[in-house]
Amino acid sequence: MAVASPALPTRHVTRDARWWLFAIGKAIIGAVFVLAALFPLAWMVIAGFKSRTEVVQTPFQFFPEVWLWENYAQILADPTFTRTMLWTFLGAVLFTVLALTVNSLAAYAFARLDFRFKRTLWVIVITTMFIPGMTILLTSFIVVTNLQMLDTLAVLVIPGAASAGTIFFIRQFYLSIPSSLEEAAMLDGCGRVRIFVNVFLPLSKPPFVVMGITAFLAYWNSYVWPILTVTSPDQFVVQQYLATFRSERATELGLLMAGSTLAAAPVIILFLIFQRQIIGNIKMAGLK
Known part of the structure; x- marks a missing residue:
């Protein structure tokens, strides 16, 4: 007697096929976005190995016929470029430290202190985000002209240190810290300053990483404000140097691409070091 074979689980197979199609489509779309984001950066790095005519030659050629290391060697041997990079890095570090100090103090005051006109001042601070x-x-x-700050490091560091967005971000984090920690510190005789330094600052690494990198990038990529307030070549930031280089030596595009790559390197390295903390903290902020 013949035994009938069991019916195939068509629904299960159809569901698996749909899942695989969805996963493949998602992977293709993600790959397209990644390539679109990385292509300009990859082209800039590789263009630094090309000759001055090969960068803009037609038809377009992604890789150079001969890899020239001279562009990177020449730009690194330029004392003006290396001094500008170090000067910009120093300013970015000072700006980051000042921004985190000022904004974290303001965030603590708005999150934990009760004072007169607190709500009114908070509305004013938040309103500046929309200007x-x-x-x-x-x-x-x-x-800054009346304060005689032009052509100084201070004019690049001080004016933009206070940020409503940074204050808001850090304040939201401070609001999530249990008040029991603060009350325990008060019972131990700590004042507001010691509570901030000994309790809140050690817990502030997550928002400090995100906002610190944001402040560093803002200073490193600044261009409009420096060209308005700094005219001395000794005070130039790296974006000013690249703009001046482009106007004075417009035909040396390979050298310009090499300089742009080296100027972008610190930012990329910084992101690669802290990428896990950045993504994790952004997710945490979204959940809150």
Whole structure:
């Protein structure tokens, strides 16, 4: 007697096929976005190995016929470029430290202290987030001119240190810290300053990493404000140097691409070092 074979689980097979199609489609879309994001960076790095005519030759050729290391060697041997890189790095570190100090103190005050006109001041601080920076360039320039801050490191570091966005981000983190820790510190005789230094600062690594890198990138990539306030070549930041280099030596595109690659390297390295903390902290902020 013949035994009938069991029916195939068509629903299960159809569901698995749909899942695989969805996964493959998602992978293809993700790969397209990754390639679109990395292509300009990869082209800039490789263009640094090309000759001055090979960068803009037609038809387009991604890889050079002959890999020239001279562009990178020449730009690194330029004392003006290395000094500008070090000067920009020093300014970025100072700006980051100052920004985290000022904004974390303000965030602690708005998160934990009760004082007169607190809500009104908080509304004013948040409102500044909606004012485009370009609209206050002229008034800011007049202020720093009257303070005789032009052509100094201070004019690049101090004016932009306070940020409503950074205050808001750190304040939201401080609001999530249990008040029991603060109350225990008060019972031990700690004042507000010691509570901030001994309790809140050790716990502030997550927002400090995100906001610190944001401040570092903002200073490193700044261009409009420096060209308004700094005219001395000794005070130039790296973006000013590259802009001046492009205008003075417009035909040496391979050398320009090499300099741009080296200028972008510290930012990329910084992100690669802290990428896990950045992604984790952004996820945590989204959940809150």
